[in-house]
Amino acid sequence: MASNDLSALLHQTFGFANFRANQEAVCRAATDGKDVLLVMPTGAGKSLCYQIPAIARGGTGLVISPLIALMDDQANKLTAAGLRVARIHSGLSREDARQACRDYLDGHLQFLFIAPERMRVPGFPEMLAKRKPSLIAIDEAHCISAWGHDFRPDYRTLGEHLPALRPAPIIALTATATPQVQKDIATQLNLHQPALFIHGFRRDNLHIEVVEMSKPRRNQFTVELLNRPGARPAIVYAPSRKAADELAGMLGRKASAYHAGLDTSVREHVQAGFQAGRIEVVVATIAFGMGIDKADVRTVVHIALPASVEAYYQEIGRAGRDGAPSRTILLYSFADRKMHDFFLERDYPPISELGKVAAVLNDEFKQPDELRARLRMDADTLAKSIEKLASQGAAQIDMAGNVRRGNNPSNAWKSGYDAQIA
Ligand code: ADP
Numbered sequence: 001m002a003s004n005d006l007s008a009l010l011h012q013t014f015g016f017a018n019f020r021a022n023q024e025a026v027c028r029a030a031t032d033g034k035d036v037l038l039v040m041p042t043g044a045g046k047s048l049c050y051q052i053p054a055i056a057r058g059g060t061g062l063v064i065s066p067l068i069a070l071m072d073d074q075a076n077k078l079t080a081a082g083l084r085v086a087r088i089h090s091g092l093s094r095e096d097a098r099q100a101c102r103d104y105l106d107g108h109l110q111f112l113f114i115a116p117e118r119m120r121v122p123g124f125p126e127m128l129a130k131r132k133p134s135l136i137a138i139d140e141a142h143c144i145s146a147w148g149h150d151f152r153p154d155y156r157t158l159g160e161h162l163p164a165l166r167p168a169p170i171i172a173l174t175a176t177a178t179p180q181v182q183k184d185i186a187t188q189l190n191l192h193q194p195a196l197f198i199h200g201f202r203r204d205n206l207h208i209e210v211v212e213m214s215k216p217r218r219n220q221f222t223v224e225l226l227n228r229p230g231a232r233p234a235i236v237y238a239p240s241r242k243a244a245d246e247l248a249g250m251l252g253r254k255a256s257a258y259h260a261g262l263d264t265s266v267r268e269h270v271q272a273g274f275q276a277g278r279i280e281v282v283v284a285t286i287a288f289g290m291g292i293d294k295a296d297v298r299t300v301v302h303i304a305l306p307a308s309v310e311a312y313y314q315e316i317g318r319a320g321r322d323g324a325p326s327r328t329i330l331l332y333s334f335a336d337r338k339m340h341d342f343f344l345e346r347d348y349p350p351i352s353e354l355g356k357v358a359a360v361l362n363d364e365f366k367q368p369d370e371l372r373a374r375l376r377m378d379a380d381t382l383a384k385s386i387e388k389l390a391s392q393g394a395a396q397i398d399m400a401g402n403v404r405r406g407n408n409p410s411n412a413w414k415s416g417y418d419a420q421i422a
């Protein structure tokens with residue numbers, strides 16, 4: 001298919017005038033049947049990079065996705081664009097799942113979304129293999145790696161089932177950039193000489209601030225901050241369920257807590273409400289919003305230190321996906337840092353778990369002792385860069401962790417939403 005055909009497809013299907021940087025090259029490679037590993041920041045537009053090739057190749061694109069909300073979001077968009085789409089996940093009835101399988105086998109579907117654990121259901125991979133997909137997309141592919149921050153053991157089993165679904169090209173998509181995770185994805189999925197597309201981690205519209213503040217003041221500060229015009233939608237990362245509930249209560253009716261103590265149905269309700277704009281602020285303790293396409297998050301506040309540098313990038317990366325100026329603020333105090341050190345000292349996690357933490361180091365390790373030393377070091381590195389930022393007032397970090405100072409750092413974010421008040 002010629003490249004103007006892919007552009008035409010983009011226009012006809014989604015109504016977009018142009019590919020964004022890099023999307024076209026990725027679409028071309030996958031359309032031509034090459035395996036692809038695509039690393040682009042959240043919000044850059046990875047979904048199109050499997051959707052256009054799947055449509056261009058005809059047949060059914062099989063999409064493996066780790067979250068129901070994420071699946072629903074993409075499936076709804078494709079359905080709205082007039083495509084034939086089915087999903088199979090635990091939130092649907094058995095009959096729906098059966099119907100989806102029948103539609104798949106009859107060749108009626110352009111896209112089939114499944115959760116990774118589906119592959120462990122006896123007979124399911126065999127069913128898929130009866131009528132092979134024309135393309136396989138593994139979304140949030142870093143979930144396959146124990147080195148990543150969102151490891152999902154179910155992703156591991158994909159590697160053993162995918163060969164039976166070939167010769168479809170596999171396209172693995174993630175926003176996680178560490179070379180080690182990339183290598184792991186390619187190995188685990190058994191990608192055949194994948195075309196690598198690793199792009200742009202600068203997010204110039206994100207203004208990153210670090211403010212030293214004692215704990216008792218943080219809630220009130222956050223409430224005032226988020227009551228300013230233009231500050232919402234917003235996500236607040238809190239240290240505990242109790243803290244999340246408390247702050248959500250203070251923020252009032254349009255704010256909700258999101259944590260592991262809530263039922264899945266409540267969490268889904270919060271996610272959907274946030275997506276739809278009914279809920280303006282989510283106060284979360286656990287990975288909130290992975291892959292959720294909420295483009296206009298204006299503020300991300302951390303009222304506690306993030307778990308790792310990598311988690312921090314991911315979490316602040318949820319702000320400003322539409323490219324408009326957005327503000328991220330980390331509130332910290334020396335006491336937090338002490339607590340972090342304490343946790344790292346105390347709970348020597350098992351080796352398999354250590355990978356997640358160690359992923360931020362971008363490095364190989366050999367001895368547990370050495371690793372522990374490095375983890376300490378990494379907590380220090382994080383704390384130091386945070387202190388450095390704090391001493392500069394506001395500054396910007398790009399997604400590769402480079403600190404950039406504006407002409408007048410303390411005014412850096414004023415070009416953001418505060419300017420709209422003036
Ligand atoms: P990612 O998976 O990389 O986080 P998404 O695929 O969810 O990002 O896309 C983020 C947003 O960008 C979506 O709202 C999508 O419709 C939009 N988008 C993607 N590509 C384009 C394009 N070429 N033109 C206009 N909007 C686009």
Ligand code: MG
Pocket residue numbers: 046047139291
């Ligand atoms: Mg995505």
